[in-house]
Amino acid sequence: MQPPDSELLKAVADGDTVALAELYQRHAPWLSIRLTRRCNDDGVVADVLQDTFVAVWRGAGSYRGEAEVAGWLWGVAVRRLVSRLRRRAGRAEVPFEDVRDGLEASVEEQVLEGVEYGDLGSALARLSPEMRAVVQATVLDGLTAREAARLLGIPTNTVKTRLFRAKAQLRRELVEVPL
């Protein structure tokens, strides 16, 4: 069987470039697609991917082994994307259209307890594109409000307001409606 990602990451922490190559082979494809959905400049995505794996090389030792390696990688990659876009003083060229099961833990739990997937999907689909973008950046991509603001090119307060409204709308549609 293939060694799990966490084993590879341990080997990378010990300076094993073969393990890093294997991680690259496993994760670069999906990371690149997901990054491309957020920024359609191949040059930027290339830089971000390279930075990400170099960061993994240097920071493998700091991985605590609590979360999925894939999630950790995405966390590194999306933050690299944010800082890369900020350096360029531009903004993501692809608007954030895709979104999904945002919501903080408590809300999410309630949703999972009593709501069918289709309802959540349609509820999210009814969010305005602006609100969905904010939900995606914060909840799905795991960015802070400030990071999301940089990525989307809008003020931090606007991110917070939109997120608040989006949650309220989802809560109304998903939780308060009798099932």
Add this chain to the structure above:
Amino acid sequence: MNTWHVDASTLGAWVEGTSGPIASASIEQHLVQCAQCRAAVAGLVRIEDVPGSWDDVLAEVSGGAGLVERVLVRLGLRAGDAVVVGAAPVLRIAWSAGLAAVLGFILVASMVGDDHGQALFLALAPLMPVAGVAAAYGPSADPSYELGLAAPYRMIRLVLLRSAAVLLAAVPITVAAGLLLPLDGATGVAWVLPALAFTVLVLGAGSWVDPWAAAVTVGAGWVTAVAVSARLGDVLAVLAPSAVVGYVVLIVAGALLIALGTPAWRLDGQWAPMQPGRERT
């Protein structure tokens, strides 16, 4: 627990960018926790279509690139190539083996007197450094053997690149040896040039034709040339000044081919790690 997987067409749509926002978001959340579906994406995306390259990552992390690598990059080698040529721990063994082969042949050349001996020597000499380097890169000798395997290189390319490096280093050494030792200077020293020329030529040609075919063609051509000149009574004709000019031209041409080369050297369409003996797909 996790028994649900994204079906192939949905995943394909996501890779193409045609899945809707809700489906995309759902897929992305699923991918983070499902190795099987991530592997499916890896099967849909050719690694060379991923923006950026593993070479650059490898060059960066092998970082603080040593003197050798930086000089090689300066000379126009791609960063990834420089790393595999220069990979520090590897270098010692391969270089010693390569140089030992080179120097050994100089000694043999000085001892071989008769025409048959010279012909045999000349026929084999240019092939020896490559053989020496190849032998030095077995799993037992090379601590970074696996690095070589994991990198998306064909093994023959790796061996040729490193042979070229050894031969380049061998030129001044052989010239010095030729001056210091009471050798038949022409034979003892000059064969390094065709050796270098052939190595570089095959490396360059490998961007367009099968490297093994190129190597066999060049090798056969060389042996024929040696045999013919031996027949004609002067085996050393292959190292005459005019021929030497020819080798220099070949070296330059080979270097140009390398510079113009495409990454056709990569494993065809796949990034599967190289296995010994599997070079020819």
